[in-house]
Amino acid sequence: MGIKTPIAANPLRCRADLELAFNQLAKPLLPYYSAGGARLELNGSGAGQAPDVAQMEGFSRMVWGLAPLAAGSGKIDDELLQIVLKGITNGTDPGHKEYWGEVADYDQRLVEMASLGLALAIAPQRLWEPLSAEAKQHFYNWLNQINARKAHDCNWLFFHVLVNVGFYKLGLPHAKDQLEANLNRLEEFYLGDGWYEDGVNGHSDYYVPLSFHYCGLIYAALMKEEDPERTARFEERGMVFARQFANWFAEDGRALPYGRSLTYRFAQGALWGAYAFAGVQPFEPGVIKGLYLRHLRWWLSQPIFSSDGVLTVGYSYPNLIMAENYNAPGSVYWAMKAFLPLALPEDDPFWQAEELPLPELPEVTVQQAPHLVICRQSERDHIAAFNAGHRSTNEHTHTSAKYEKFVYSASFGFSVPRAEWGLSQGAFDSMLALSEGDNLYRVRRKNEETDIDGDILISVWKPWRDVTVTTYLVAGLPWHLRIHRIETARELDVAEGGFALPLDPSLVVSRPSGSVIGLAGFGSSGISGIHGYERAELISVQSNTNLMHQRTAIPTLQAMLEPGKHLLISAVYGEPGAKDVVNPDQWRERIKLSVDAGQIMVASPSGKEIIIRR
Structure with a gap:
C-alpha cells in the first residue's frame, strides 16, 4: 500500500x-x-x-x-x-x-x-x-x-x-x-x-x-x-x-x-x-x-x-x-x-476569493452526451452516474468496466476484472454478467441501442449474436431499480452485481428473503431480487480489483436461464455512512412497480412512467 x-x-x-x-x-x-x-x-x-x-x-x-x-x-x-x-x-x-x-x-x-x-x-x-x-x-x-x-x-x-x-x-x-x-x-x-x-x-x-x-x-x-x-x-x-x-x-x-x-x-x-x-x-x-x-x-x-x-x-x-x-x-x-x-x-x-461550497446542484442531472444520469444524495455526500452505455467500443484496457457498468459511484468506486475465471476474478459490480455454464462471463461492452428519458435509461445489447438483453435502469439514490428482458437461444448462468462494499472487520451480513445486504464501518451495500433470481449472496472478490478499496465484496443475485424469454428485476442499494441494516423493501417508497402476465409498469422517483412488454 x-x-x-x-x-x-x-x-x-x-x-x-x-x-x-x-x-x-x-x-x-x-x-x-x-x-x-x-x-x-x-x-x-x-x-x-x-x-x-x-x-x-x-x-x-x-x-x-x-x-x-x-x-x-x-x-x-x-x-x-x-x-x-x-x-x-x-x-x-x-x-x-x-x-x-x-x-x-x-x-x-x-x-x-x-x-x-x-x-x-x-x-x-x-x-x-x-x-x-x-x-x-x-x-x-x-x-x-x-x-x-x-x-x-x-x-x-x-x-x-x-x-x-x-x-x-x-x-x-x-x-x-x-x-x-x-x-x-x-x-x-x-x-x-x-x-x-x-x-x-x-x-x-x-x-x-x-x-x-x-x-x-x-x-x-x-x-x-x-x-x-x-x-x-x-x-x-x-x-x-x-x-x-x-x-x-x-x-x-x-x-x-x-x-x-x-x-x-x-x-x-x-x-x-x-x-x-x-x-x-x-x-x-x-x-x-x-x-x-x-x-x-x-x-x-x-x-x-x-x-x-x-x-x-x-x-x-x-x-x-x-x-x-x-x-x-x-x-x-x-x-x-x-x-x-x-x-x-x-x-x-x-x-x-474566500473559498465557497458547491453551488446548488439538482438531485438528478441528465447528461445526454456522455450517456449519463447523475444522482446526488446530499445528506451522505454521495454521487453516482447511471450509464445508458455506448454504441461503439475500443481496445483500451478494461473498456467494459470503465465505460459500460450500469452505475459509477464516487464513494463505492468500481471494479475491474483480475482474470477471466468466475465471479471472484471478474469482480462484476454494477453489471449483469452472463456465462454458458463454463464459468467464463460476458458483460455489456457495446450497445445496439441506447436512450435516456429523464431518470430512466434504456439499452439493448448482445453478449452473443443469439442473446439479446434489453436493460432498463431507474436511477436514484440510495436505491435504484434494474430490469432486464433477456431473449436467449442458449442456457445461461447470470449474476447481477451491486455496489462493491469494502471489507471491514465490523462487517455484518443480512440475508432477508431473496436479498443480501452488507453493513460495515464504511457504509452499506445490498441487492434485492424482485423477479427471476434464484439466490443472493455476498461474494468476496479478489483483492485490488476495486479502484477505491483494496478488499471488497459484491452483493450478487444469481439464476440459471433456459433458452427462451426471461425477465429479471432487482433493486440495488448503496449508502456510504449508513449505520443500520436497511429494509430490502425500502425502494418501494420511491419507485412504483407492478408486474403481471403481459407487462411491467414502472413509475420512477421523478414520476416518469414506462410500460415494458414481457
Whole structure:
C-alpha cells in the first residue's frame, strides 16, 4: 500500500500552499533524473511505449506544473530548474546520448511536446531565455517535428495547437495553416451542452475537461486578441460545461471515477484551475476555488505515494491492475496539469476569493452526451452516474468496466476484472454478467441501442449474436431499480452485481428473503431480487480489483436461464455512512412497480412512467 507523505498535512488554502505542494511533489523526483537531465528514470512496470520514450514522458509531464510556477515568478528549487534546463538542452540535441529522438506519426512524444509548448508560451524568461543560441535552435527543431507528423484524430490535435502557440508567442516560425486546420477539426467533435466526443464516436469522459476544455481555455487566454471569435466560443462552451461538470464532484472534493486514464488522479479537477487561469467565471471565484482546492485536498490525503514520495500508478491506492497499456511510471505526473493557477499572481481575484461550497446542484442531472444520469444524495455526500452505455467500443484496457457498468459511484468506486475465471476474478459490480455454464462471463461492452428519458435509461445489447438483453435502469439514490428482458437461444448462468462494499472487520451480513445486504464501518451495500433470481449472496472478490478499496465484496443475485424469454428485476442499494441494516423493501417508497402476465409498469422517483412488454 502507498503511504501518506508530509504533503497530506499541507492545508492547501492559498497560493503559497499550492506552490509548496508542487515542490513537495517535485523534490522526491530529483534523484531519478538521468545524468543528462532529459529523462525521469522511475522504477516500476513497463508500458506500451519504449523505455526511453516513457522516461521522456515523465520529464515532460513535470513541466505541466513547473511552467505555471515559473510564469508566476514562484520559488523553484534551483536544482530542479537547472536539471530541467539541462534536460531540454540535452534531450533536443541530436548529438547527445539522451536525445529524445526523431518522432514518428502517432508517436507518444507528440503528446509530451504540449507541456513544452506551454512553457514557451507562458514562461520563456525561465525556460527559454537561459538556453544558449544553439540549444534554442535544437529545442525549436525538435518540437517542430510535430508539424510534419500525423496525430491521432482526437484530443491529440490540441497538443499540436499548444506547441504552435508557443512558437507564435516567441516570434518563431509556426505552422499557421495546420494550426487553423486542427482547430477547425476540433470544432467537429463538439456535441453541444459543453461536451465534446474524443474523436469520431469517441467517449465523452475526463478527456473533455482535461484536454478539450483545458487546452481550449489556455488558447483563449493566450490568443484572445489574435483570434477573438474562436476564443469567445471556447470561453462560452467552458461556461456551459462547468455547470455540467460540477455535478461530477462531491462536497468533500472527490470526483466520479469513470472512464480511462484515471491514474492521472487530481488532473480530474485541473479544469477548475484553467478557469481561473483564463479568467472565465462560470461560478463566482470562491466557488471555483472551493471545487479546485477541495479536490486537491482529497487527493493528497489518499495513500497514493511510494515510500520515497513518488506518485504511484493506481487510483486511490497503488494498483497496476486498473492501469492502461500506456501508463508508465512517469505517466501519472499528468496530474501536474492541476497546477496551472500558479501562473496567477497572489493578488489575482481567484487567490483573494474566500473559498465557497458547491453551488446548488439538482438531485438528478441528465447528461445526454456522455450517456449519463447523475444522482446526488446530499445528506451522505454521495454521487453516482447511471450509464445508458455506448454504441461503439475500443481496445483500451478494461473498456467494459470503465465505460459500460450500469452505475459509477464516487464513494463505492468500481471494479475491474483480475482474470477471466468466475465471479471472484471478474469482480462484476454494477453489471449483469452472463456465462454458458463454463464459468467464463460476458458483460455489456457495446450497445445496439441506447436512450435516456429523464431518470430512466434504456439499452439493448448482445453478449452473443443469439442473446439479446434489453436493460432498463431507474436511477436514484440510495436505491435504484434494474430490469432486464433477456431473449436467449442458449442456457445461461447470470449474476447481477451491486455496489462493491469494502471489507471491514465490523462487517455484518443480512440475508432477508431473496436479498443480501452488507453493513460495515464504511457504509452499506445490498441487492434485492424482485423477479427471476434464484439466490443472493455476498461474494468476496479478489483483492485490488476495486479502484477505491483494496478488499471488497459484491452483493450478487444469481439464476440459471433456459433458452427462451426471461425477465429479471432487482433493486440495488448503496449508502456510504449508513449505520443500520436497511429494509430490502425500502425502494418501494420511491419507485412504483407492478408486474403481471403481459407487462411491467414502472413509475420512477421523478414520476416518469414506462410500460415494458414481457
